[in-house]
Amino acid sequence: MTTRRGFLGTVSAVGAATLLMETQAATNASAATTATDEKAARDAIRGVNSGMRANYASLKAELIKHLSPVVVVQNNAVGGRFTLIDKGVQVETVDPVPEYFELAKSIAHVPLGIYSVIAAYLGGKVPNIPNADRIDPHDLAMVAFKAAGDTGWITPLTSFRATLSAARTKLPTANLPADLETSSTTILTEAIRFIDTALGAKSFDMVAFNQFAATVYPSIRVNMTFASTAQITGIEALMKRWRALIGETAWSDLYVMVLSIWTTAELNQASIIIRRTMNQAKVDTHLIDLPTAETPADPIGVALDNLARIVQDNVAAEMVFNSALDVADALKGKEDLLSKEILKQLDGTAPAARTAALGTAAAATCPVTGRTATV
Structure with a gap:
């Protein structure tokens, strides 16, 4: 005869079995969808960077139209080809060096x-x-x-x-x-x-x-x-003429982009000469040697694209990293933003990073703010 206790026990057993089966099914379903969910999550995270890059590229494309004044120098066999760009317009292209x-x-x-x-x-x-x-x-x-x-x-x-x-x-x-x-x-x-x-x-x-x-x-x-x-005479005469053409105020803000192949980028002959004709207070930041693997098909386009990156990064550095000036300086220069952090870690002075396999928390120092947090 079934007793109350026996009945309740049977019910409890059935309920437990049902619960166990439901739990197992949920676990199996979770395991089956984990890979898909993870990929979707990571793709969503990558989307943030894609969005940033799209915004960055849009700003750069518009900024190129406003770069002024700029001189683009293409090193070549005849002493250099020089192009003056003022208010977004290519004013003149000259090979100024005597034959x-x-x-x-x-x-x-x-x-x-x-x-x-x-x-x-x-x-x-x-x-x-x-x-x-x-x-x-x-x-x-x-x-x-x-x-x-x-x-x-x-x-x-x-x-x-x-x-x-x-x-x-x-x-x-x-x-x-x-x-x-x-x-x-x-x-x-x-x-x-x-x-x-x-x-x-x-x-x-x-x-x-x-x-x-x-x-x-x-x-x-x-x-x-x-x-x-010949090169000194030709380049200095051209710079003097262009300086008079655009005026002293504009000339004081002149950017010069010197394109060369890597083997002639250091102490480039055109850069040495042009340096003397620029605003000496800004020459270190406004005279830019741009080494290339080979002469680009569109040297002026390459020069302006790089200059737009430099100019917008200069401003972004001070606005985005206002509280971390060493990082701002990195963004404004040739350093990769992670370079100092990588150097710290390779030197063994940086905190150990927590990997996905570790279950314990590790202290981490933000390379931007310098603050330590628990990860």
């Missing part, structure tokens, strides 16, 4: 032209020349990639000789300054002599090449002097 800049540098590059032909064939041919310890053996091995005995250099060197010979023949009619003509003649003559010796012997060595390079170096210095004078 003999290009001509003087052209002849000064002769030893480098010969080296570029023979470099790949230098394997095992670098004796104990002066300052040989300055050559990285690994770098040399990568440059001197041709097999020993390969004579593939003969054809291109013969072709370059013809180019040098034509230049030497026509040099007297180029109407160059006398000293520049003399130095250029010496460089071309000695280069042809070196090539003829190498072609006659179907061989060359670095001792002979170094002797040739040392012989023409004084003449190369003459050519460098002429090229420098």
Whole structure:
């Protein structure tokens, strides 16, 4: 006979079983949707950054129209191409450097032209020349990639000789300054002599090449002097004219963007000259060297895009990070905002970060405010 206690016990057992089944089903459902929910949550978080970037890009696109005044400098073989932008309008584009800049540098590059032909064939041919310890053996091995005995250099060197010979023949009619003509003649003559010796012997060595390079170096210095004078004269004259054109007030706020490839970005020749013509109180922040991997297809567009980033970051730094000036300085400069925090952690001075696998709280210091909180 079923008793009250037995009945209640049965009911309780059924209820417990039902509850257990419902709980298990909920757990299974939770496990089944966790991955989907997590992805959705993380995508929502990524959306914040996407929204920020969209707003940032929109501001930048509008700001570009208001950048003024700006001079964009494209380094090139003729001493630089300069573009003045005022009130969003490209006023003028000029190659201001006298032609003999290009001509003087052209002849000064002769030893480098010969080296570029023979470099790949230098394997095992670098004796104990002066300052040989300055050559990285690994770098040399990568440059001197041709097999020993390969004579593939003969054809291109013969072709370059013809180019040098034509230049030497026509040099007297180029109407160059006398000293520049003399130095250029010496460089071309000695280069042809070196090539003829190498072609006659179907061989060359670095001792002979170094002797040739040392012989023409004084003449190369003459050519460098002429090229420098031409560039200084041309650029300073243009800056003076543009300064008068836009007026002293506008000129005092001038930004200059100098585009160059990485190998000429440090102490760039155009930057050195332009620096003297700018407002000295602002030159350190308004003269910007912009190294590029190669000459961009749209140099002015690249320059203005980067300048817009710089200008809006300069203002954002002081507004967003007003209470953390070191972070503001990072945003206004070339530092990544996380760089100092990364340096702290690599140095072992930063608090250990809590990972997803840890269940205990860890102290963390905000890199922006400097405050410590429990995570």
